[in-house]
Amino acid sequence: MNWPDNGASAAARQQLAAALAAGRVSEWSDAFATVPRHVFVPRFYRQDAEGAWQTMAWGEPGYLETVYSDAALTTQLDDHGVPTSSSSQPSLMLSMLEALDIDEGHRVFELGTGTGYNLALLSHRLGDTNVTSVDVDPGLIETAARHLQTVGFTPTVAVGDGAKGYPSRAPYDRIIATVGLHMIPQLLLAQASVGAVIVLPLGYGIVRATVTSPGHATGRFLVTPAHFMARRTIGAKPQFEAAGQQSPTDSSVPPADLLGRLKFPASVALPGYGSCSWRDGDGQLEAVGLWTPDGSTAIAHVSGTVRQYGPQRPWDTVEDLAKVFNSEPDRADFLLTVTPTGQTVSYGDRGGPSWSLPATP
Numbered sequence: 555m556n557w558p559d560n561g562a563s564a565a566a567r568q569q570l571a572a573a574l575a576a577g578r579v580s581e582w583s584d585a586f587a588t589v590p591r592h593v594f595v596p597r598f599y600r601q602d603a604e605g606a607w608q609t610m611a612w613g614e615p616g617y618l619e620t621v622y623s624d625a626a627l628t629t630q631l632d633d634h635g636v637p638t639s640s641s642s643q644p645s646l647m648l649s650m651l652e653a654l655d656i657d658e659g660h661r662v663f664e665l666g667t668g669t670g671y672n673l674a675l676l677s678h679r680l681g682d683t684n685v686t687s688v689d690v691d692p693g694l695i696e697t698a699a700r701h702l703q704t705v706g707f708t709p710t711v712a713v714g715d716g717a718k719g720y721p722s723r724a725p726y727d728r729i730i731a732t733v734g735l736h737m738i739p740q741l742l743l744a745q746a747s748v749g750a751v752i753v754l755p756l757g758y759g760i761v762r763a764t765v766t767s768p769g770h771a772t773g774r775f776l777v778t779p780a781h782f783m784a785r786r787t788i789g790a791k792p793q794f795e796a797a798g799q800q801s802p803t804d805s806s807v808p809p810a811d812l813l814g815r816l817k818f819p820a821s822v823a824l825p826g827y828g829s830c831s832w833r834d835g836d837g838q839l840e841a842v843g844l845w846t847p848d849g850s851t852a853i854a855h856v857s858g859t860v861r862q863y864g865p866q867r868p869w870d871t872v873e874d875l876a877k878v879f880n881s882e883p884d885r886a887d888f889l890l891t892v893t894p895t896g897q898t899v900s901y902g903d904r905g906g907p908s909w910s911l912p913a914t915p
């Protein structure tokens with residue numbers, strides 16, 4: 555073994571595996587108890603009370619407890635302090651891995667290599683010759699490959715847009731994405747065998763779809779809430795100034811509902827939306843901002859007024875959703891249907907509301 559380990563790190567790893575399984579028998583317990591997360595996350599960033607990022611590294615007090623806790627850990631920031639990579643929350647990783655329903659010999663593609671920890675868990679379970687992963691960031695791929703090798707795995711890893719898959723290793727029996735998408739990318743679907751299971755974050759949920767025939771897939775959302783960092787693309791910025799100059803209209807939907815009961819449905823109806831909130835000195839909500847990737851922007855004030863700007867009127871969609879969802883809906887009641895001509899998410903029984911997903915990821 556050529557990676558640092560000691561009684562404390564080994565014990566912390568076992569404890570995390572046991573806590574994740576929570577008394578159940580999980581087919582992934584051995585992987586979590588064996589693969590050392592600390593090798594893949596030798597250092598991470600945490601925000602202090604003022605919002606400044608501080609690093610914590612192997613050997614420092616609290617590091618081992620945190621790296622083997624059920625926490626998502628930010629591992630890379632851009633020049634503006636915006637996280638660009640992270641090691642996902644272990645319990646969420648476990649839910650997604652279990653949803654993949656993996657069997658011996660399956661060939662798996664992962665979109666979003668990041669630290670390589672999830673890939674190491676897959677390699678432990680399936681053997682590294684059966685797993686392939688792509689990340690858009692060359693530096694991350696280089697580091698992940700090195701850490702994977704350190705723990706004895708050499709799966710196929712490559713730099714690229716994971717939405718395009720990795721055709722030379724296709725077909726895949728299982729596909730998992732660890733970065734947020736707006737639909738199942740067609741190029742990725744084309745690399746899945748019939749019967750393949752695809753697990754990926756869509757909006758504030760995770761969908762599990764089965765490929766029923768070439769170009770067709772269907773499946774429900776997991777009950778688990780989730781928010782993954784978005785696939786890196788360039789979206790328009792919110793137009794708060796322009797929105798603020800529009801004439802106000804009345805809204806009966808409390809702005810807080812967008813951050814609560816309507817958060818998941820809005821992510822299906824307004825794929826890729828962003829939101830923010832404004833609060834007074836006592837922390838009381840004053841208004842929320844809502845914008846879509848085309849720059850359409852709404853500012854909804856707690857007084858019951860809303861100002862909207864741009865080609866879409868995103869708050870009108872929120873009003874429509876509020877009529878359907880009196881309380882936070884169960885994600886498992888949402889069904890994704892994929893055909894070669896389009897992708898839709900529908901709610902409830904036949905005849906319930908449905909939303910078309912964008913044509914690109």
Ligand SMILES: C[S@@+](CC[C@H](N)C(=O)[O-])C[C@H]1O[C@@H](n2cnc3c(N)ncnc32)[C@H](O)[C@@H]1O
Nearest residue numbers: 639666668669672689690715716732733785786
């Ligand atoms: C939450 S992290 C992945 C976590 C990773 N599976 C792990 O175990 O550490 C999301 C990753 O997706 C990558 N990413 C973002 N856009 C991408 C794209 N278009 N294609 C491939 N990877 C992308 C980011 O660079 C980031 O490393």
